Amino acid sequence: MENSNEPSMNVDNSHVFLQFSELGVHLKSDPGKEIELITWDKIKKKELTLWSKIKIERHLVERLTIEILHTDFLLIPQEYDSQPYRIGFLEKALGQEAFVGKELHEQSVHWIESNLLFLIPSEWKDFASSLFPLSKINYQHIIGELLVENKEAKSKNSSQLNLYVEGKLAFLSLFNEGKLQLANVFTHQSPLELAFYLHSIRDSFNVFLTPETVKMHRSGAESDAIIQSLAPYNIHI
Numbered sequence: 001m002e003n004s005n006e007p008s009m010n011v012d013n014s015h016v017f018l019q020f021s022e023l024g025v026h027l028k029s030d031p032g033k034e035i036e037l038i039t040w041d042k043i044k045k046k047e048l049t050l051w052s053k054i055k056i057e058r059h060l061v062e063r064l065t066i067e068i069l070h071t072d073f074l075l076i077p078q079e080y081d082s083q084p085y086r087i088g089f090l091e092k093a094l095g096q097e098a099f100v101g102k103e104l105h106e107q108s109v110h111w112i113e114s115n116l117l118f119l120i121p122s123e124w125k126d127f128a129s130s131l132f133p134l135s136k137i138n139y140q141h142i143i144g145e146l147l148v149e150n151k152e153a154k155s156k157n158s159s160q161l162n163l164y165v166e167g168k169l170a171f172l173s174l175f176n177e178g179k180l181q182l183a184n185v186f187t188h189q190s191p192l193e194l195a196f197y198l199h200s201i202r203d204s205f206n207v208f209l210t211p212e213t214v215k216m217h218r219s220g221a222e223s224d225a226i227i228q229s230l231a232p233y234n235i236h237i
Contacts, residue, residue, distance in 0.1 A: 016061050016132070019142075020124050021069035023167055043127070064135040066128055068105075069142050069166050072098055073118035075183050078108075081115045090117060105139050111149040112180050116141055142166075143183055145217060146173040152215075154178050159207045161198075164217040165226050170194055176205055194226075195233035209235050 019026035024039035074093045076086065090098065102119040109116055118141040128137055146162040153160050153175040164171045168189060174182040182201065188194040202209055214237040216223045227237055 015063045015065070016135075017065045017067070019067045019069060020120075020128070021166055021169075026069075058132055059134060061132050061135045064128065064132045064137045066137060066139050067142055067145070068118060068120055068124075068139060069169065069171070070118065070120065071169065071185050071187075072102065073116060073141055073143055073185075075109070075114050075116050075143070075147075078113045078115055081117075086117060090119075094119070105141075107140055107144045109144065109147050111154075112147065114180075116144055116147070118143075142171050143173065143185070146171060147180070147183060153180075159205070159213055161201065161207060161209070161214045162217060163198075163214060165194070165222075170197070172201075174201060174205060174207065176207065181205055191229035192233065195230050195235055198230070198235055199233075209237060211237050213237075 024037050025043060027036045027038070072094050074090055076089060080089075090104070098119060101123070102121050103125060105118055105120055107116040107118070108114075120139060125137075125139075142164055146164060152158060156178040159174070159176045162173045168187050169185055170188055171185045172182065173180065173184075182205070186197055188197065198209060201207060207213060216226065216237065218226070230237065
């Protein structure tokens with residue numbers, strides 16, 4: 001008998017949302033809580049588990065949205081973004097080897113007149129196509145979520161720091177006085193390193209690290225654990 005207390009995805013068969021990262025495939029419930037992470041080395045063995053959690057019929061899925069959590073991205077102002085030059089910008093920012101085994105995707109961020117360019121490992125895309133061979137697949141990057149237009153980001157009288165932590169990666173964006181100041185990702189090995197980076201942002205941009213200023217783009221136990229780990233370093237968010 002199925003455990004009624006076990007979280008499961010409640011989705012419309014016509015549209016499914018997943019996250020892909022270096023860790024594996026992240027299954028999410030409606031409130032944004034992670035149900036399960038299936039690592040890439042176990043994905044084939046746990047394919048039945050994946051389908052039992054998602055509770056959908058693959059042939060009914062019309063649209064699949066996959067959010068990418070990967071370090072290879074670049075935000076370019078639209079006035080400087082053109083096909084002849086964008087590859088050069090990416091190679092300079094990410095390195096010439098960044099394109100090996102990866103494919104380029106684009107996500108427009110119209111309200112700040114920029115394009116978000118990001119690379120996806122080809123094997124991730126192959127896996128997505130094998131899961132949903134009849135679906136239209138839309139790829140987006142987690143940084144895009146942190147750049148969404150809202151009244152806090154546009155306010156000329158306040159600051160907003162958006163933070164999303166997954167494993168050892170911390171993705172963030174900072175808006176100050178209605179302007180984008182920072183869109184970045186960094187690797188940290190401990191809460192101390194994460195706290196050090198956040199305090200550096202505080203000092204560089206004169207931003208207060210408070211619950212009103214910092215928005216965690218996660219929910220549930222993962223978010224609570226991150227918040228608790230930062231408290232000893234005078235970060236109360």
